Amino acid sequence: MNDTAQAWLDFDIRNDPAFENVIKPFIENQLKELELYDRKRLDRNPDIQYIFHKHAYDVSNDVRKTAAHLGQPDHVQEALYWAMLAHDIGKRMVPVDAWDKPGKPTPEEKALTRQHPDLGLALLDEHLGDLDHPFVDLMRDVIKYHHAHMDGSGTPTGVTGDMLSKPVRLCAIVEAFDGYTKPRPDRPTPRSAAEALDKMHNDPDKGARMYDMELLTAFTSVKLDTPSGNAPTPHKPSTRAVNVGSV
Numbered sequence: 001m002n003d004t005a006q007a008w009l010d011f012d013i014r015n016d017p018a019f020e021n022v023i024k025p026f027i028e029n030q031l032k033e034l035e036l037y038d039r040k041r042l043d044r045n046p047d048i049q050y051i052f053h054k055h056a057y058d059v060s061n062d063v064r065k066t067a068a069h070l071g072q073p074d075h076v077q078e079a080l081y082w083a084m085l086a087h088d089i090g091k092r093m094v095p096v097d098a099w100d101k102p103g104k105p106t107p108e109e110k111a112l113t114r115q116h117p118d119l120g121l122a123l124l125d126e127h128l129g130d131l132d133h134p135f136v137d138l139m140r141d142v143i144k145y146h147h148a149h150m151d152g153s154g155t156p157t158g159v160t161g162d163m164l165s166k167p168v169r170l171c172a173i174v175e176a177f178d179g180y181t182k183p184r185p186d187r188p189t190p191r192s193a194a195e196a197l198d199k200m201h202n203d204p205d206k207g208a209r210m211y212d213m214e215l216l217t218a219f220t221s222v223k224l225d226t227p228s229g230n231a232p233t234p235h236k237p238s239t240r241a242v243n244v245g246s247v
């Protein structure tokens with residue numbers, strides 16, 4: 001992520017006609033399309049509970065809470081909220097029968113669904129590609145890299161933590177947590193918040209291999225401090241200031 005891509009940090013979308021008249025309607029429309037796509041999924045399988053457009057709102061709300069916890073100003077919280085809403089817009093461009101299969105997905109099925117960041121990027125460029133705008137740069141970054149891992153083992157493969165912005169790293173954490181805590185066809189009983197966070201911290205394949213641990217610690221604090229949250233885990237962290245915008 002270069003300096004240009006960080007211009008969003010100093011930009012307030014709340015006072016911006018381009019955001020209000022062009023970008024926000026684009027995001028809202030994409031979420032409506034995603035909701036229609038979810039209805040197709042529910043027509044095929046009424047029992048599914050991992051609903052993509054709801055996931056987008058859940059992720060955005062948790063990212064905003066984490067940014068607030070980290071002391072980020074309101075305009076940064078607002079930009080992150082709206083950018084995260086768009087992170088999975090590409091999912092509806094994947095054939096609907098690729099999702100919600102019982103059992104673990106095959107490598108071929110995974111390869112198909114893992115196209116959704118690139119497909120989302122294509123949607124963004126189709127609709128907003130001519131718009132030179134710092135918030136669009138943030139959205140592009142989040143859509144493209146939210147399944148990247150710190151060690152380079154995610155999607156796109158080989159993209160490592162040093163290449164990932166803080167918004168991308170935070171999105172990766174929050175969206176993984178949301179997936180872990182929702183019932184899935186291959187895991188009908190969802191993990192509790194504490195179980196999911198424990199796995200994210202301590203599973204040898206996860207932790208620092210996948211996540212920015214400073215942000216995971218902040219997010220853990222946010223989730224476990226929530227009154228409706230689950231029992232604390234040994235990972236309840238101290239509150240520390242982290243600049244979400246810095247690379």
Ligand SMILES: [Fe+2]
Nearest residue numbers: 087088146147
């Ligand atoms: Fe995704």
Ligand SMILES: [Fe+2]
Nearest residue numbers: 055087088175
């Ligand atoms: Fe997601």
